[in-house]
Amino acid sequence: MRYIILSFLVICLIMPIKAQQAAVQIVKGKITDEASKQPISGVTIRLAEEETTISSLSDSSGNFKLSKVPLGRRQFIVSSMGYEPTILSDIIVTAGKEVNLNISLRESLTNLETVEITYHQYEGIKTTNNDMLSVSARTFDMDETKRYAGSLGDPARMAANFAGVVSTNDTRNDIIIRGNSPNTMLWQLEGLNIPNPSHFGSLNSMGGSISMLNNNIIDKSDFMTGAFPPQYGNALSGVFDLRLRDGNNEKHEFLGQMGFNGFEAGAEGPIGKLDGASYLINARYSTLSIFQSLGLEFGTGGATPEYTDINYKFTSPVGKQGSISVFGIWGRSSMDILASEYDPEGQAYGNEYSNRYPRYQTNITGLSYTHKLGINTTANFVFGYSRTNERFDRDSVSQNDPSHTIPDWHWRFETNKFSGVFSLHHKFNAKHSLIAGLIEDVTDYSLFNRRIQHGVNEIILNDRHDQFGLTQAYAQWKFRISNALSMVSGLHYQYLNLSNSNSVEPRIGFKYETGGSHIIGLAYGLHSQMDNVLTYATVTPTPSGNTYTNESLGFMRSHHFVLSHDWNISSNTHLKTELYYQRLFDVPVTRNPSSFSTLNLGAETIPILRDSLVNEGVGRNYGLEVTLERSFDKGFYYLVTGSFFSSRYRGSDGIWRNTAFNMGNVLNILGGKEWKVGRKENILGLSLKVSRVGGRYLSPVDVAASAADGEIQYDADNAYSIQQPAYFRTDLKLSYRKEFKRTTMELALDLQNITNNENIFRQEWNARQLRVIEVYQQGFFPVPFIRFTF
Template identity: 50%
Template sequence: MTPLLHTRSTLKFVLFSILFLIYNSLFAQSTQTLRGRVTDGVSKTPLIGVSIRMAGDGLATLGSTTDEHGDYRIDKVPLGRQTLIVSYIGYETQTLANILVTAGKEVVLDVSLQEAVSELTEIVVTSDSHSDKTATNNELALVSSRAFNTDETKRYAGALGDPSRMAANFAGVVGGNDGRNDIVVRGNSPTGMLWQMEGLNIPNPNHFGTLVSTGGPVSMLNANTLGKSDFMTSAFPAQYGNATAGVFDLALRNGNNEKTELMAQAGFNGFEVGAEGPFSKNSKGSYLVNYRYSTLGVFKALGIEFGTGTATPLYQDLNFKIALPSGKKGTFTVFGMGGASAIDLKGSDADLDNAKSLYGSENYDSYPRYKTGVIGVAYERTVSAKTFARLVAGISHTNEQFTNDSLVRDETQQVINKYLSNEGKFATTKYSANFQTRTKFNRRNTLVSGVMMDLSNVDLYQRDVFTNVGTDTVRLHVKDRTTLYQFHTTWRHRFNEHWSAQAGAHAQYYDLNKQWAVEPRLGLQFIPGDGKQSFSLGYGIHNQAQNITTSYVQTRVGDKSALTNLDLGFTTSHHFVFTYDRNITEHLRFKGEAYYQALSNVPVERNASSFASINSGISFGPTNTDSLVNKGVGKNYGVELTLERFFNQGYYFLVTTSLFNSRYEGSDGIERNTAYNVKHVLNVLGGKEWALPQGKFFSVNLKVTTIGGPYLTPLDLEESQARGRAVYRDSEAYSVRQKSYFRVDLRLSYRQEYKRSTLEASLDLQNLTNSQNIFSQTYNPRTNSVITIYQQPFFPVPYVRFTF
């Protein structure tokens, strides 16, 4: 949870962090090693004799060529940001810019090259996506996609090392919730997102992340273990399924297999330690592990008070990856992520004169507990010079428990009693497997195919307790097993250097309701002769099964219960996208996209109402709406613009804007705004880095965000007063618009290079202007009035990191 820190408490934290990470060094190191492996982009076959050279003044003599294993090594690379040019006869040249070289850590950079269509001596395509730092790992993602790396999660102001908060800066993505990192893509519910790690479908990877959402206050993902990963917002390739909004395809980097490296880090997100290195001097295998414990939890144990009272978020997590070469052509990896989180939200301790928590309520004592774990095993092998295969299998588990006690106060507002009002336990265990092959028949034709299976065991229980009448209502009570099977294939054809096309299909079968869905996926790209721009078209049908809590909601029928949602089918989405991409200069890029998304088979109530499931997913609890049918529809359409200057000569900027409309129809047939229809988003980011004497660097990063106000359902004050709880006018759903969201974040960073180590420190000044952004409006039965809850005020976040 994101508590509010006082300035004095923040100073205590800064002093503690500095003391924790003091390091003495008298001599600065000016160079480091840069190494890695170069492979074919499709078959992953090592490429021998590839030329790797450094670009820049005085660096012409620095370079290398790959050996028989495709490995290269460049020693004595100057510290700072460097550019690497990778070229090979018959392949398209890659230019990798802004590689951050530090004293505390070797740079291990693997590169995949794309074979050129024409058999010329050497091909340089200026607009080729592989020379673009935003190019995805997945070459089949032609539209609505980009890559990101950990450098961006640490550089962008307000991101706090969180991939989800970083992605909120991209066109088509809406943030606007200071307390959670849910990803709202193009007006879709965040439940439409798919999370993958190393090819494994994973649950919500956030602390305090519920089964019915895809976000949370603190990410469980560790930026120190992530490699270059992909983020997609529409018409994604056929290998991704069971999602209607977007895809986060996460890749973990391998640990250093030659040198042991350590890391210590302290920030608002937690105290953290990490290690990586080889298993032995002669081993080619490596390990990478990072552990984190919540900062406020540490200070609570030390008796240091940070103004959060009993509402102290306690969490810890572990991320790891082990990579072991298997023969000359194979690699065996084991990876995982796990975390636990808990907090006591006690309304009985609330300050009634200022009870405006984003999470708790003065009328309840709440005790949520969460656990999430993922472990996977993967084996990949270059079967031949043209074929690559990969198999990954794993287990993921979630356990969410909560109890809420209703408080009884006397005339002086003191709590005199409490009664259980509701409780729940949601436990899931999923066994997953994903097998994929990639075959390059020739320079022009590639085939990617695969099959996936997710077998889930679920144990769901939830009930509401009505102590005043001595009864309760069970909302969920089931133990069952479900399986989702998915199949995909994509053929890619490159006609020449200018035209390429791909056609694919994804199919899935869900045994819970015995339903099939077959989905075509199409893409076309044209790169004109000047090689500086591209035009792309994308289309796809995407289906998603309903959330498991929705399927098993109980309906009371006399003395018995019925599962009236069990036969709900897939929600279906048609994606149409047009993309124009232009490299204005070597470092300046413009991108524009227009899209239309048609949603059908959306669950709505049988009786006429405004309810539709596409408005759910951003709250902590399930909706528990029963008797649903697949008869709702929706649509999202808009235009997105991106102007980005990649980091060069010490500065960068990113400007993204989205203009869109998001509408739906419930079973009453009335078209309304969705809960996510903010209509416009503008993000302006920029930063400057200065190189100071003696290996010191200082940078300033700024972010300005404005988001249109969301539409809310108005409260019925008279009914709320009569019933003693919030009652909304559902017939006027999402008809009242809030004021726009505005926020400015500033990040000040410092880096010091020592002989064999690097010290980094930063201060994030979040909501610098202390803007009062509305979080929600609700009814307070104690004051018998409507209250407004505001989001995070000005909030300083310090951070210190030490690698050696």
């Protein structure tokens, strides 16, 4: 198998081009007003190159089309009377796929008779989809998920390169933002609040091993790290606001791909004779068994992760005023972690005395309808259904007879959520715009979690079948005081019927742009979030039966302040600095004095549950973030991010401690270069990433308690007092893009952890040897990748 794959890659590299190459492609898209979301006609979009006449005007529906655009990375200028011009840079044009762009323009406060473009190149790239964002936000697209070394096409892993974001777990894609738990962030898809979108993503966390989100279907999306505007709720740290692109509504296109994320096939194109209707679907199946046959280890020893997912979107216009889309994600993952196949040198999960059988399935389905109510008003309705089904069984294996097993842990977690979302965008004039909305989520859940201690004592941790509703409403107003100064203010409201809890949350943000070179932002937000459903369903046994002492828990809350400065040093380089302070309060802690706090949960595969919790804990996060970024220009880019922060909490014992996510400092250095080889359309690329993260804090292991329980137990009186060594990793990615007549081939080799640095993963209790062992993360791991679009 090893030689077959290597031979295949070599053949692809030297394959001769027998047909004449097409040197041009079609670039098309739609242009809308950023505030009202209405299409804009008469907008000029042209290729920004000397001695070219390639240009187009948008029609009454905002659509435009440029023919015969040369292949390669291109730049486009978009301008219209009454709107601020913008420049789109680093747009990749290939032979295998037409380019589709969604462009938003901001109305100018000054009526100019002529349009003069004096705009920084970087501005067009970093402009977010949501024009209400003032600080702590950036946009990303599909290309970034593929470009950065070590990202593996995963949006969550890609986000770990941004300032304020930390990831020190090679086997998972948890997102730690400004010292907060991964559980305090929100995933949103096409306006729908969604559950954990990861394979092997347990209900008690918001991360997993591999994302179910397919980067080939993701459109330009927003990522926020704090003090976000009122339309986002039930989150304390950050938001992933994901958008899916529409399929090509004029031409059928196909994709074939193989890499770490799996074998993949994709198709898109028009639907029958419906004018403007399109489909887009991608399916993927795991390839990790192939990597294992090549002798490559990725932290699971002899166990083979298996997963499958499908991403899709169907879109159609409805008359002249509306459009409808159906979108969704389905994923399934499983793995048998057997004691007989345990490898202590190369396996992060499992041990030699237990068999584990995790099974996960997630389904997210949505229907979105957008309707134009007038020339300045757009309404959007989204109806969604999501289901998660998590099953886990663990058997202990006899030391004397490995064929003899005893069940010792068993859980079944199932949720079914029905969602309705309404939003209204209205622009009064160039100065004033409004967004208001209502979100209703109703969740049915069935949770059962049983542990059998030493094969004798049965402990019921969860046993609850019930339903709860979370209602959210918001209104936010943007006031453009002048061309330089704007303000966004509003309120977010939440009501949780499970505990009859309410929360009214004011948000406000200011942005001041000084002559185009400097942008100063200031924002404040009060945010709140309900706890994990497993916490509410934790059992408290009593002589009269099980009770649920956590069901009265209200929202945990935070005040978040951010001061931002963004300096456009040149047309393609900027330096951004942010200071922030976050005060968390009403955090669930134990009623009796202890060091426990839910702020430390969210990065575990096995649920950590406590009963009798009260909203009396506090925490504080503060820090400085720096980003130096050069956009892709003349074949070269770089991104340097640094974060220096403190994350501490206080439990019910009144003692301030480090949180589990208080790494203290993070440094990421990324860079890449492309060279034209052979014919000018063929590209050879190199990208490098170096990461250093301060060590995580751990609690000392209580050896006596661990020996008595059979599971690892910690010294709670000295919680998070021991700091691990710093995490260090270097990734190198080699890539090659070859253009054929109507096909594009992309090859890549992602060399992860090229220094083979031994980073500590976690501490594990060896129940047979009665001692603590350290488990290390993934060593050197090469990941090949091949992709065809046609």
